[in-house]
Amino acid sequence: MKIWNEIYAQFDPVAFKVFGMAVHWYGIMYVLALLVALMVAKWIARKDSYPISNLELDSYFIWVEIGVILGARLGYIIFYDPYTSYYLLNPWQIFNPFDKEGNFVGIRGMSYHGAVIGFLVASLLYAKIKKANFWLFMDLAGLSIPLGYVFGRIGNFLNQELVGRETTNPIGIYVDGILRHPSQLYEAFLEGIVVFVILYAYRKRATFIGQIGLLYGLLYSIMRFIAEFFREPDIELGFIAFNFFTQGQLLSLIIGVIALILLFAKKDYKGVK
Numbered sequence: 001m002k003i004w005n006e007i008y009a010q011f012d013p014v015a016f017k018v019f020g021m022a023v024h025w026y027g028i029m030y031v032l033a034l035l036v037a038l039m040v041a042k043w044i045a046r047k048d049s050y051p052i053s054n055l056e057l058d059s060y061f062i063w064v065e066i067g068v069i070l071g072a073r074l075g076y077i078i079f080y081d082p083y084t085s086y087y088l089l090n091p092w093q094i095f096n097p098f099d100k101e102g103n104f105v106g107i108r109g110m111s112y113h114g115a116v117i118g119f120l121v122a123s124l125l126y127a128k129i130k131k132a133n134f135w136l137f138m139d140l141a142g143l144s145i146p147l148g149y150v151f152g153r154i155g156n157f158l159n160q161e162l163v164g165r166e167t168t169n170p171i172g173i174y175v176d177g178i179l180r181h182p183s184q185l186y187e188a189f190l191e192g193i194v195v196f197v198i199l200y201a202y203r204k205r206a207t208f209i210g211q212i213g214l215l216y217g218l219l220y221s222i223m224r225f226i227a228e229f230f231r232e233p234d235i236e237l238g239f240i241a242f243n244f245f246t247q248g249q250l251l252s253l254i255i256g257v258i259a260l261i262l263l264f265a266k267k268d269y270k271g272v273k
Helices: 025-047 054-079 084-089 112-130 134-158 183-205 211-230 247-268
Strands: 014-018 021-024 173-175 178-180
Touching: 014 025, 021 025, 025 054, 025 134, 054 084, 054 112, 112 134, 112 247, 134 183, 134 211, 183 211, 211 247
Parallel strands: none
Antiparallel strands: 014 021, 173 178
């Protein structure tokens, strides 16, 4: 296990450089996450005979990707970044990939919960403008996002960020001399693979359009809430509620409650298709 425990000391987060600019494994995994989600969506749409063409999915993908990137970055600034006011007063710095010395460092700091908000806003706009069935796309998204999400969390692991809490478990990874849970991989398994397996197995039993999408929101929130107990709280925030819960857990709780309310409300509203 020693090689595994000390993998960070032997692994470079930078995959390669292009004209002096570092390309991180995280960036590569992020692109793979998006492509995998799109491919799974097309596979599910074809397999389950969704009335959505590949052309429509390609168009929708562009809309939601813009929403995800904007939402993820803005969400991080609002929910986690200690310099929120600076960025809000200097919005051109939000997507500035260069540091103060002019070095290319990429865009750092993305929030999943912010990405969810951006995704939903983009989806609502797409459905309204294109006159598409919003809930049908949510079902397809609920089935396709989890497997793409796995690559995102692997990217966090390879980038040596969002590390786990201190542990004595032999599966731990040394981070700056401290053995920690590989919580990014726990999240990839719980929030990605487990959620996908449950939804894929249940999809044929869904009783109304939108149920799979809402179940994804609920299941993700539950799995994220659990995984956060193994993840080190954000250093700039620490524990915030009762000096026990993390920001990620509170945001997940909010999303989970909203998804649960909509599940019951939509189930009883037979007129919504």
